[in-house]
Amino acid sequence: MAISDVATAQVAPQAQAQTQAQTQAGTAAPFPSPTIALPTLDVQAQEPANTLQRGTGVSRLPGTVQETPQTINVIPREILEQQNVTTLDQALRNVPGITSSIGEGNGGVNGDQFRIRGFNAQNDVYVDGLKDFGSYTRDAFNFDSIAVLKGPSATTFGQNNVGGAININTKTPFLGNSYGGSLTGGMGPLYRGTIDVNRQIDSTTAVRLNLMGNYNGVVDRDKVDSGRFGIAPSIAFGLGTNTTLTVDYLHLEDRRTPDYGVPIVTAPGQTVSRPATEYGLSRKNWYGIDLDRDDVTADRVTARLRYVPNDWLTVTNDTRFGYVTRDFATSPPTCDATCNALFFSPRSALARVAYSGGISPYHQETWGVQNVTTAVARFTTGPFRHETTFGLDGWLQHDERTGYAYNATRTNTLVNPSHANGIYRIVAATGANMRETDQRYIGGFLIERMWLTPQLSVIGGVRVSNYDIDYKTYGNGAATTLISSNDTFADPRASLVYEPTSSQTYYFSYATSHSPPGSYITTLPATFTAGNSGLSPETNTIYELGAKISLIENRLGLYGALYRIEKGNAFVADPISGTITQSGDEQRNQGIEIGVTGLITRDWAITANYTHMDSETTKSSTAANVGKRVQYVPEHAAAVWTTYEALRDTPYQFTLGGGITYRGQVYLNAANTAEVPANFSLDALISHNFGERRQWRVAVNGYNLTNELNYDSLFGNRAIPSAGRTVLVSLSAVY
Template sequence: MAALGRAEGDAGHGAQRFRKAGGSGLLDHLRTVPGITFGAAEGGNPIGDRPFIRGFDGQGSTFVDGVRDIAAQTREVFATDQVQIVRGSDSTLGGRGSAGGSINIISKLPVSGDFVRANASVGTSDYKRFTVDVNRELGSNIGVRIAGMWHDQDVAGRDAVWSQRWGVAPSITLGLGTDTRLTAAYYYLESHELPDSGIPFLYTLGNHPGIGEIETGPAIGRITTAGGVTGTVKRTAFYGLKSRDFRDATTHQATLRAEHDFGTVTLRNTSRWSRNDQAYIFLLPDDSQGNVYGTAATNPTTGAAGARGDVLNGGYVWTRANTRYGYTTVMTNQTDLFGTFETGSIKHSFALGAEFNFEKARRGTFVSRGFLTASGAETLASGGTISPRCNTATIARYYCTSLFNPNPNAPWVNYASDTSSVQAPIVKTLLGEETQNEASTASIYAFDSITLLPSLILNLGVRYDHFTSKVTPGLTYAQALADTPSFTLERTDKLFNWQAGLVFKPTRNTSLYASYATAATPPNALLGEGQEGNSLGTANNAAALTLLESLKTEKTRSYEVGAKADLFENQLALTLALFQTDTDNARVTGPNNTVEFIGKRRIRGVEFSFNGNVTSWLTVFGGYTYLDPKIVDGGFTALTAPAVGAQAAKTVLVPSVNTGRMATQTAKNSFTLWADLKPAPGLSFGGGAFYTSKQYGGYADNRSATQSAAGVVTVNPATKILSRTIPEYWRFDARIGYSITPNIELSVNVQNLTDKVYFSQAYTNHYAAIAPGRSAFATIGVKF
């Protein structure tokens, strides 16, 4: 039901809802929440979950049982009991980041009682999944629980793409049901897959035939290129290579939690160690040179059109390889004191705590040559020493593939150099260069929910974080092995955040609230595990040191008012919220062509959500979110006026094309609805409808600068302003279930019922992620 005493937007999603909706990963379930969109592996982001909450990147704001889980990864839900989503700035609750909100995954741990729950599923696209959840009480006050999963599938509507994984999560609690409890838990997940390469955007800024405000979307369906080549890009088109592309990942997580109840007050200490490893090579369909639609651009070296044999007609995709190897380790200790007490007629629900953690991240790239040089400078051979243009040579070397008929079975070939005709051996070997990030945090925090009157509640919270981070970039292979870095950049940030909210309850089942909260994102907040708007730098020079001193913490403020109600004797919860979130100190280029922290972003929105039972036979969950996300100040862009006569080239600064535009990776309108109908005993029907409006990935324009013989610089206004977008979409899911006995249920899920071709992520450049086609699977579930 609605948290009537809380002055912020929040939502909880239980394991039963996960099972009925048919998803297996965290993102499958976040898609059912309006106002959450997704980004992925581009611009420094490794492959993994990257939700945007209220328009803000939430990749570094995911927690497991209240402990930050910084590593980039694709999370499973087989061992998840509930997912809590907090909307609005909440660095007071979670620490650094959390500008738009946070996600907290609650693990399955021992509970009172004995039960076994198992589910086995098979379906289209070779879908196979098995999960088990066993809970037992052993003797006096000892509880054990183990959850397990095995999963194997291809991806519906996509050639070549597949995924395999398995996991186990045992736990034990001593003192179950008593005042003193000790819980030990372990979580392991191992996954292997052929990553999806997505679909490239059709146009670049240079080859788009339009003028003025123009857009490009993914190159899908019937297409005629600039050179008159006509063909159809099917939804199944896969531009990667089976012989090259892969992704392997593992997660280890060990937790020890001790708790003791002192009447209405509980003292809890949580210690956790975790390690996440990830390695991949996957194709990024790079179209920075206009290979898809085609271009009449001249050879940049000779000035002659097509002198290199460039395919100017279009119809090709450059098969650029992205590579990464990395691991992240985290050690955390939290101590919390929470409970209730009274001071006269005033009631308090409080929490005090302290947290200490150490985080370490290492990341590097693969090399594909048969050897490593002493400097470790080798890189994956993919045509890296020439411009990524598709010509007769690069097509012959499989650096390019057909837009309309890509061949995932093409060989992965490697040459000693891009001009050599001699093939070299291929070895997926670590490492090229390695970057090391470390951070240590010491935090204290306090919260109090004060019931001043039965109808008036004041919520207060404060948190201080002492965050020290350092980065050691550019280690060669030899330096990484010997752990002998040549230099390190380090800084310390002191973060203070607070929140305040007032709740008025005009009736027992309704409440009105207003709240204010802050968030802070310091430099190096993601430790390289996501896109750093405020990274520490990667060079050992004066410029990097100057930047280190000038870096500022991005600061966010959230204002929110809303109403909550529980209807039908607390069976149906309704929530309405109006909010505005402002961010200052975003890192941009300043008017003097230096890095400055003057960027501003503002997001206004309205949310309406519902959750619960409309009648005894109808249960609903969903909502609608409207966002008005605006880049208020995007900084400046540098233009260079070429040299003329005796006049040297000059640089002039103009306002960024981003200023005044809609923030990227965000949808203005989103709607979700899941309904379960029980028309007869044992029989249930479920259905979902999900809508997301158009999203923007990035912007570009063609402003230029020229100068006269006298050195007077003229800025030529843009004739093209390009937006990279993905279109709006509706998706529908369905489910039917029948309980053969109280302990056995059969069900069938159909996802993407209409086989809609839609895109789930619009990247800053190059390409968009295409969603799976229609799939169906049947499940038998038993419990006893």
């Protein structure tokens, strides 16, 4: 799907915001004089191609990406459009070190479930700096850009955030008028349409409406499809003034067939298991039945207020309410010892899979509300300049789930599966089939940045958090059980930053985060039981040494970092049941990440990233696991995307683009006895702009052009084969 459903240029408020961010963080001018806020003119201006020069998109992190002492990968709107991105998962292929997890269905871990640098990030997806409540697959029709902030970031986001956090910046109203839309069709099959309309109402007010309709199958995956619809209206008041209020709403309906991939098997004479598709099983095989479904309806309302009373103080107040319902039934396949032996015998047609780890259907309702108030004060004391960020973050989340059951034990053939319902029916479950969860969080944060000289600054900060959870089970004559936990913890942050010029940043950073018991209960109820509710929070620490440099009049950015993440009191998940225990294991992941972003020439753009990760279990209650690689962590990962615009300013203009994504082999368990091989995908683009003002665009995108057998999402005993070679054609226009 082409996402050229927005105007090709953003407006002055965004460009102005980035300039203000530079001034606030202290690189635009070492000791700025007071400034006067002027109304913003209705003049469109494109954001820098060098994403180091863009804002972070999070009010608690003022300034630009370059000025922030942390590895931040930005996927701008231009790349989302060029790559025809339709989901968050597709967009994140541009960020090395992120893998997708299938999880176990009984908790509902399907949809957007990511691991950053190998560590669970299922609760670390944010939209405009706020939590996005519920578990579902996020469509990209309302995305403007995405930032991945790597490493523990508790002072910014709160609990969890072990490998990092994902923040989606949405499309918002701007001054000016724009009318856009796009149509896409192609292999899968895929049919998609979007509309994006922005209207200026008066000198400071604008409205925007984004619409999306989508149906798609998956090349080389039988029966797997998704039909979804989305609408996202928004209104902004006070654009170009000192007080701005933006209110937006999202409604998304998604009716999809869940895909839990193929089982992991062990070939005769081998000690390491691999996906059965590595031994000749068809990559098309889907093991669900026709009753399987993942039906989600999500509603989200957000209000963001920004107030700048004078030249030294900025106050923001952001509030969100989200409500998500989900009807879920799935069939995660496993291949036991008998199945495994038959598969590698002359009687492979007799091998049968079983369904374990999440075989129970359910209906779940989730609502949540969050408010974050942040103040950024910039002032001087004697010779020292300061930037102080402080605020309060609080949220509530309530979940109710009703469990069901199948009336008969399911099974299926491994080589030639059937999808008919047969005798299977969904019926009321026996026992405690009702679950209710209430989570409450409140945290206060303070971050002080002080410039010792115009070039050298230090950052110190802390967030103090309290997390409280109540979990109740009952139903069908079963005794009511109630499990509660309350944890208070502090997460500090410290950095030393050297900026010899406004285009150079060198830094050393330290930060921590905690994950208390119950953190993942929304998607994994087995993670919170009477046996583990009293465990100490999982602790995470990062050390990072990095540099960010902008060249060629800031059009091209280079960045690199050495990092080390240490994880203590690690939670351990059983690969079959998903049950979480705390073994006292300690893990670490250390490595290097380098990248380039921006324009090499006026016509040649590039975004490229590479990371090497050296992970290890350094302490474990299972002695044999010590020294093994951390599960889901590849040693090498890379993503490259580059485009060249030929014959610019002529009727024959066209853009050629292409890139690769690579993820090295990963282990699926702590013992390193199951693995998934490396992924490699070659993608390409050719597009042409035409019309009197080149407002029309036709594009052809190709994905996995070498038709590699890759794997999108992983879990301990199964993996999902990726789509085969896919070609899409799109037509879009912007007026």
